[in-house]
Amino acid sequence: MSAPADKKPAADPAAEKVSGAELKKKAKAEKAARRARERADREATGGTPGPKDGAGKKGAGAGGAAGGKDAGAGGQKGQRQQQRRGSTQGGPEAKKRPVENKNVAVFGHLYGQPRRTSVAGAGKEVHPAVLALGLQMRDYVVCGSSARCVATLLAFKRVIEAYTTPLGTSLSRHLTTHLSHQISYLSTCRPLSISQGNAIRALKLEIASIDPSVPEAEAKAALSEFIDSFIREKITVADQVIAGSAAQKIQDGDVIVTYAGSSLVKQTLLAAAREGKRFRVSVIDSRPLFEGKHMARALVAAGLDVQYTLVHGISHAIKDATKVFLGAHAMTSNGRLYSRVGTALVAMSAKERAGGVEVPVIVCCETVKFTDRVALDSIVVNELADADELVEVQAPQQLTGLPDPAAAAAAAAAAEQETKKGGKANQTAHSAQSAATEFPSNASPLANWKETPNLQLLNIMYDVTPAQYVDMVVTEMGSLPPSAVPVVHRMSTNM
Amino acid sequence: MAGSSEAEKPFDIVATYNDLLRTDPDLTMPIAAIEALVLLLTHSPSSTISETLDLLEKSTAHLKNSIPNPIGLSAGTDLFQRYLITTLQRPGQLGPAGDFNAIRAHLLSNGRLFVRRAKESRDKIAAFGRGFVRDGSTILTNGGSRVVASLLHKAAAEKGGLSAVRFRVIYVLSSAKGDVENPSAEPEGMETVRMLRESGVPVATIPPSAVAYSIGKADTVIVGAEGVVENGGIVSRMGTYQIGLLAKAMGKPFYVVAESHKFVRVYPLGQYDLPIEQRVIEFRTQEDIAEAEKQRLAAKSSDVPAKPSSEYDCEVVDYTPPHLISALITDSGVLTPSAVSEELIKIWF
Numbered sequence: 081m082s083a084p085a086d087k088k089p090a091a092d093p094a095a096e097k098v099s100g101a102e103l104k105k106k107a108k109a110e111k112a113a114r115r116a117r118e119r120a121d122r123e124a125t126g127g128t129p130g131p132k133d134g135a136g137k138k139g140a141g142a143g144g145a146a147g148g149k150d151a152g153a154g155g156q157k158g159q160r161q162q163q164r165r166g167s168t169q170g171g172p173e174a175k176k177r178p179v180e181n182k183n184v185a186v187f188g189h190l191y192g193q194p195r196r197t198s199v200a201g202a203g204k205e206v207h208p209a210v211l212a213l214g215l216q217m218r219d220y221v222v223c224g225s226s227a228r229c230v231a232t233l234l235a236f237k238r239v240i241e242a243y244t245t246p247l248g249t250s251l252s253r254h255l256t257t258h259l260s261h262q263i264s265y266l267s268t269c270r271p272l273s274i275s276q277g278n279a280i281r282a283l284k285l286e287i288a289s290i291d292p293s294v295p296e297a298e299a300k301a302a303l304s305e306f307i308d309s310f311i312r313e314k315i316t317v318a319d320q321v322i323a324g325s326a327a328q329k330i331q332d333g334d335v336i337v338t339y340a341g342s343s344l345v346k347q348t349l350l351a352a353a354r355e356g357k358r359f360r361v362s363v364i365d366s367r368p369l370f371e372g373k374h375m376a377r378a379l380v381a382a383g384l385d386v387q388y389t390l391v392h393g394i395s396h397a398i399k400d401a402t403k404v405f406l407g408a409h410a411m412t413s414n415g416r417l418y419s420r421v422g423t424a425l426v427a428m429s430a431k432e433r434a435g436g437v438e439v440p441v442i443v444c445c446e447t448v449k450f451t452d453r454v455a456l457d458s459i460v461v462n463e464l465a466d467a468d469e470l471v472e473v474q475a476p477q478q479l480t481g482l483p484d485p486a487a488a489a490a491a492a493a494a495a496e497q498e499t500k501k502g503g504k505a506n507q508t509a510h511s512a513q514s515a516a517t518e519f520p521s522n523a524s525p526l527a528n529w530k531e532t533p534n535l536q537l538l539n540i541m542y543d544v545t546p547a548q549y550v551d552m553v554v555t556e557m558g559s560l561p562p563s564a565v566p567v568v569h570r571m572s573t574n575m
Numbered sequence: 576m577a578g579s580s581e582a583e584k585p586f587d588i589v590a591t592y593n594d595l596l597r598t599d600p601d602l603t604m605p606i607a608a609i610e611a612l613v614l615l616l617t618h619s620p621s622s623t624i625s626e627t628l629d630l631l632e633k634s635t636a637h638l639k640n641s642i643p644n645p646i647g648l649s650a651g652t653d654l655f656q657r658y659l660i661t662t663l664q665r666p667g668q669l670g671p672a673g674d675f676n677a678i679r680a681h682l683l684s685n686g687r688l689f690v691r692r693a694k695e696s697r698d699k700i701a702a703f704g705r706g707f708v709r710d711g712s713t714i715l716t717n718g719g720s721r722v723v724a725s726l727l728h729k730a731a732a733e734k735g736g737l738s739a740v741r742f743r744v745i746y747v748l749s750s751a752k753g754d755v756e757n758p759s760a761e762p763e764g765m766e767t768v769r770m771l772r773e774s775g776v777p778v779a780t781i782p783p784s785a786v787a788y789s790i791g792k793a794d795t796v797i798v799g800a801e802g803v804v805e806n807g808g809i810v811s812r813m814g815t816y817q818i819g820l821l822a823k824a825m826g827k828p829f830y831v832v833a834e835s836h837k838f839v840r841v842y843p844l845g846q847y848d849l850p851i852e853q854r855v856i857e858f859r860t861q862e863d864i865a866e867a868e869k870q871r872l873a874a875k876s877s878d879v880p881a882k883p884s885s886e887y888d889c890e891v892v893d894y895t896p897p898h899l900i901s902a903l904i905t906d907s908g909v910l911t912p913s914a915v916s917e918e919l920i921k922i923w924f
Contacts, residue, residue: 329844403844440844551844552806558923559842561806561897563913567920 107201114203182467182530184538190464196268205261209238214269220369224343225409225449226315229275232266236283237307240300250292251299256284271463274410274418274451282310314448318556319344326405326444326554327352334359334402337439339391339426341371342407344444346378349405353382360385362397366422368469368539391422394429401439404430406545408445412455413569415547415562417443424458424545431549440551443562447555450569458543467537471526586618588634589641592648601721604801605651605836606693608638612655613686616679624663624678631656643890644851646810647801650839655686657923696834696906697722701729704797704904707830710741712794715786715827717747718812719763720799722832724770726904727797731774744771744778745789749814763812783814787821796822800833803905805842805919807897807912809833810849819899828901835905838919843894853891 183191195218196202199211213235216222222231239262245251263280266272272280286306290299322344330336330352336359338345349361361379363386365372376388389397398404404426410418417423430439455461529535547562557568592611596602602610612631619630635652639645659682700722708714708730716723727744748762768778781789790796796818800809809815809831822829843849859867897912907918 329848438845440848442844552842557920558840559805560920561913561916564916564920567917571920 110201182536184536190462202265203261206265207239209235210262214266218269225273225275228273229279230311230315232276233279233307233311237304240303245296251296252287252290252292255287275449278448318446319347321556322444322554323347323351330357330359332358335400337362337397337401337404339364339406339423340420341375345405345407346375348444349379350382353384362387364389364391364394364397364426366391398429398433404439404441406443408443408449409542410449410451411445411565413452413566414454415565416455417545417550418455418542421540421543424543427545427549441549443550443553445553445555447557447568447572450565455544463541465539465541467539470537470539471524586615588615588638604647606690608648608651609655610690617683650802650837653840654836693836697725699906700832700904701726703909704832705730708742713743713792715745715793715796717814718799723797723799724767726832727771731776744776745793746778746780747783747786748780749783786818790821790825796827796829798831800831801892802839803833803837803915805916807915809895810892813891813893816893816895819895823899829899831900831903833905835907846894849894855891
């Protein structure tokens with residue numbers, strides 16, 4: 081027990097120190113930004129009364145936000161420089177200190193600000209519902225592109241309900257800025273998904289198109305109505321339509337392979353099961369989120385035959401597959417699928433399966449997830465999650481093999497007593513202790529990866545599947561080849 | 576007027592459709608379907624929009640169910656229905672607020688116009704596709720597609736009629752052995768072969784088994800299609816898929832000639848995902864054959880016309896996926912396979 085306990089405190093304060101210092105720095109930057117904004121406000125109100133007031137406030141607000149961002153970036157740059165200095169100075173001893181850059185170089189551009197760890201430092205404009213949602217998204221309580229989109233819209237509905245237009249401004253001008261605060265808070269909790277971005281864009285467009293002469297209550301009711309119908313049209317009903325038409329592609333005797341936990345694929349499979357189709361499902365899952373577990377549970381509850389494998393069993397699972405159903409985080413304009421990391425592997429193994437007929441790969445995706453961006457690889461645009469998520473894993477219950485930590489501690493204590501007696505006993509004690517430190521049975525072997533030199537962990541969230549590995553995209557506007565994504569995107573945004 | 580419509584009330588859409596196809600050899604399946612539906616509307620006594628749509632839907636379903644391969648046909652019926660709905664939704668005199676009789680007259684006249692235009696589209700395609708038949712080239716083609724025939728004919732006429740022969744054709748003819756009733760029947764496409772030979776084009780006819788052998792001598796493959804599906808693939812006469820595969824393997828361009836009214840909202844994932852039932856692969860033992868023979872004899876004795884495997888060879892289709900197709904020559908231009916879905920989306924939304 082003593083050995084792992086010794087190690088842990090050494091690791092933790094360092095991590096805490098870093099995050100604490102950063103927090104302080106961030107809070108300071110935000111405070112400065114707030115002060116600047118207040119000053120600007122005062123000046124604006126003092127100088128020019130009347131309608132210009134709103135514009136001034138808006139400009140200042142945007143400036144403040146930008147300032148905050150800048151300050152954050154500056155702080156980070158400083159930190160990085162320090163690290164660089166440390167590594168150039170140091171020879172072998174410097175490596176032992178926890179200053180080594182733990183960022184994976186290829187993905188260096190993706191390490192932005194670390195995700196927010198608490199609501200501390202959030203602006204006072206941020207609505208409590210949004211505060212809570214931000215933390216939920218950060219902790220993956222609200223997870224999945226559509227779920228995040230719906231939750232954001234619902235939170236914004238509450239924001240709009242609680243909103244009163246300040247004197248001297250109009251709703252259509254001020255509400256957008258007010259929402260921007262909520263949005264920037266949310267994006268510090270977790271980068272926004274494509275669907276969230278699309279929904280927010282639609283909402284802002286709707287707000288901007290409100291006639292300033294419309295009474296506030298009426299405008300707010302209209303916006304609530306807009307949010308409701310957006311959720312209904314673009315997600316709820318769209319999901320039903322997609323599940324219905326994708327379920328038509330499932331035939332009796334099929335073996336469906338799916339990856340991770342797309343709610344839309346789950347709906348599709350359940351719809352097919354309700355229609356009385358007999359098929360098997362092979363759920364492939366991966367660490368660290370284990371989203372497939374929910375999927376497997378729901379399918380089993382519906383009475384389906386389910387096989388659950390982690391992604392390393394892919395070649396085995398794909399062997400008797402007849403169709404692959406995948407969910408999407410987004411579809412890019414060049415027809416590529418941007419989805420949970422590992423999806424590309426599944427799609428490619430299905431297409432390149434040796435010695436068999438091609439297995440069709442079907443993607444279920446609402447058009448709200450289409451984007452006009454183009455993705456050539458999964459490096460330029462991606463999201464990084466906390467690498468520590470990869471470390472935390474529950475050790476399986478061990479029956480044999482490794483020494484019991486309690487016994488090791490006892491042995492160590494006994495050895496300490498025996499040190500005076502002779503060298504031989506000392507040696508055995510040391511070996512017992514080292515065994516205990518090498519394999520602490522209740523901690524991951526990666527537990528102190530931050531102290532291990534030359535070890536970097538990468539917890540990437542998404543990958544990109546090339547268009548030629550996707551046979552069909554089922555959307556609420558019909559089934560399309562991936563090459564038709566930009567056409568549909570153009571049409572659905574024009575409408 | 577009322578009396579006559581009463582008398583013709585049992586309007587048989589299936590018989591009309593078959594009649595149309597039989598009497599006009601130039602008619603394609605989707606156009607025949609549209610023409611049949613227009614005729615149905617002229618005969619129907621319906622007086623409201625919803626009644627008309629309902630009637631249309633019922634007859635379409637009936638027609639689809641009674642034809643062995645409704646893929647080509649459904650392109651026409653879908654298009655017509657879509658056209659009707661968009662016409663009815665348009666504001667103005669012909670919109671839902673307008674006079675229904677005016678709407679109906681408009682529909683009928685436009686429906687006829689549509690049929691005429693569709694027939695003209697073949698010439699348009701020939702004009703687009705002429706450039707694909709180069710001087711001194713050899714074209715490999717199959718089946719009995721009238722569009723391909725008109726394209727080749729146009730190309731032959733273009734090159735100076737009888738005297739100047741500038742391209743050759745390898746025609747893949749499937750043997751007529753499937754037809755049990757009259758084994759001496761001419762294979763599909765023989766007419767085109769004769770027509771081409773008359774206009775001075777050297778034609779070689781080969782069986783489907785010789786495609787791989789002969790494709791090395793061909794420069795271009797041009798085929799027709801029964802339906803063009805949503806991902807840009809085609810549903811076509813059995814044997815087209817293997818020609819496509821061979822053309823891809825040999826690096827020969829593979830062009831599909833099809834009118835844009837053959838675009839159909841079907842998305843097959845593979846050969847066995849077509850929305851029709853085909854009995855192509857049938858596993859049998861000697862016992863099964865004996866059983867079938869016995870049943871056939873029994874049926875013959877009871878004077879019920881039985882057609883065992885005659886369905887094969889003339890009706891069956893296969894699906895050629897888009898990655899094998901170089902381009903589609905249609906009346907709206909020469910399209911890549913991925914542009915088909917774009918065209919379809921334009922029609923439907």
